[in-house]
Each structure stands twice: as C-alpha cells, then as structure tokens.
Amino acid sequence: MTPTVRIEPRSGVAFRLAEGQRLTVIDPQGSQVADLLAFAQGDVREAISNGRTLDYEESIRLTTGNRLWSNRSRAMLEIEADTVGCHDFLLTPCSIDTFLHFYPDKPLHRGCFGNLAEALAPYGVAEDAIPVAFNVFMNVPIGPDGRISVLPPTSRPGDSITFLALMDLVIGLTACSAYASNGGSFKPIDYRIE
Template sequence: MTDGVQVIAERSGTAFRLPRGAILTVTDPKGEQVADLLAYNAADVREVISSGRTLDYAETISLTTGHALYSNRSQVMLTIIADSVGRHDFLLTPCSIDTFHHFYPDLKPHRGCFGNLAEALAPYGIEPDAIPVAFNCFMNVPVAADGKLRVLPPVSKAGDHIRFRAEMDLIIGLTACSAPDSNGGSFKPIHYEIETVADQAAVL
C-alpha cells in the first residue's frame, strides 16, 4: 500500500526519494496553489531536471499528459501520465528572498520556494547552487505576442492534480509556493501521494 496522502503545509517544502516506475500524484486540494517540483538522479545528483532540454525536445511550453521531463543529460526523468489542469510553467525560477525584494518590496521578505527547497534537499547533498528552474505545477504564466510574461492566478480548482511516472530512481523536491502573485494572493497546502511498482502490482 502507499503511505497515503502527504501534506506540504503552505509556504513550505519537502524532499523525498521516488523509485523508478513509481507514480507521483501532486494535488491542489483547495485550488489556485502552485507547487514547484525538482528532480535529481538519485545515483548522481549532478544530473538534474532541465527546462531547456525539456522545452527543446517537446517543442512547446505547454507541457501536459504524454510529455516527458528531461535532465541536463538528455535523459527522461519523469513522464506526465495524467493532468486535469493542462496549465503549468517551466520558464520561471523558484521564488526566493530576492524575488520578494524585487517584486514585493512592501511585503515582509520570505525565503520562498528556493529557500524551502535548499533546506529540504540539503540532507541529500544538494547545494543551493544546484537548484535549477523548477517545473511549476499549476502555475499560470501566459506569454503575450510581444514576448511579455505575466503571472496570473492558477486555473486549477480544488482537487485538480498532475501525475508523473519516474523513469529513473529520483530525489524529488516539492513545495507549496510562497509567492503571492503565483497563488492568486493566498497561500494553501499541496498534497502528494506516491504509488510504487509494488503498490501497482498489488492492485492487479
């Protein structure tokens, strides 16, 4: 059996191992909440999820069911196998204390997803400088005809989810995003659940 639904509290993050073949489901339980996701090769953390490689090979910035997320070594790390939202971002870097100074000078600074990921990944030997652009589940970043980027509230509703299959043994970093604009001005938890190969076999 799985360990059941795990809760990432608002404005926090976690890290965990995800074995090859396992299914990771990331759920927005209340709606309009972003979750930053990172993936590292568990056998060599220098191999890490790559926005550039993924977007290059997919030939689109609109990643959804059927698309693969590639590493900096052009290996498939995760495959999206289900997606009830269809709107995610793989352009913008995790928010950080510098993000708050830049975009929210009138708000109390927060260490953001970058700081939360750095703390969660440290026990795995992953240093802050090894944190790349994350796959931002549910984040809504439309691109205008002139190239202008906007950050709008997610279109995800309560219970919406995205499911990934691990294509290698991974270390995953995952957050409940801390930036006001990314989450429609409020902060909510993120849920996730892991289904291993053994779990899948037990159902058959």
C-alpha cells in the same frame, strides 16, 4: 491506496521516488502552485532541465504525454495524467531575492527556493545547483510580444497531475510562497506516491 501527504503552506519537502513509482500532486483547495525539482539519485549533478525539456518536447505547454528531461538528456519523469493542463517551466523558484524585487513592501520570506534548498541539502544538492523548477499548476501566459504574466492558477480543488518516474529520483516539492503565483493566498499542496 497509499496515503496522501500534506505540504503545509509556504513549505517544502524532498523524498526519493524510485523508477516505476508514480507521484500525484494535488491542489486540495484550488489555485495553488507547487514547484517540482528532480535529481538523479545516483548523482545529483544530473538535474531537471527546462532547456533540455523545451528542446525535446518542442512546446512550453507541457501536459499528459510530455516528459521532463535532465541536463544529461535523459527522460526523468513522464506526465501520465493532468486535470489542469496549465503549468510553467520558465521561472525560477521564488526566493528572498524575488521577494525583494517584486514585493519590496511585504514581509520577506525565503520562498520556494529556501524551502527547496533546506529540504534537498541532506541529498547533497547545493543552493547554486537548484535549477528552474517545473511549476505545477502555475499560470504564466506569454503575450504575442513575448511579455510574461503571472496569473492565478486555473486549478480547482482536487485537481491533480501524475508523474511516472523513468529513473530513480530525488524529488523536491513545495507549496508555493509567492504572492502573484497563487492569487495572494497561501495554501497547502498534497501529494501521493504509488
């Protein structure tokens, strides 16, 4: 059993994930979100793409059996297991700008965007190249009129999702910093590579 690594509240990490390795993202305390990004190791201009993924998977409710695709139409990750089944792939990582927009009275924070930008910079990923993340455990229902809501995640302590890497990747991963996405609390995220 490989060790489980903790991402502290409101922080983020980046690491390499080789083809064939499995990444399990765990919500240790429940009701927390993790923003996940993926880039091709060989050329980080190839990045995870919500548009390509929604095109090919033909669903916005991605879970076991679905794959996450790159902007070059290659499958990057496959969801192999998922005890939650509720994730978001529409919204961008929270940032100083989203904090100013949604929480003008609250203390500013660089958010998942800032955390991802710092963690991914050593891999050559520029801020402007950070796309929409696959927001693990994020609960974003869409009403019949198209309205988007952000509700607390339905994940319970110990819930997890496992991704199989289909190519050599650089992964960015956070414990989310926004107020709405995790019910107003800031919690850690755990992950394991196998």
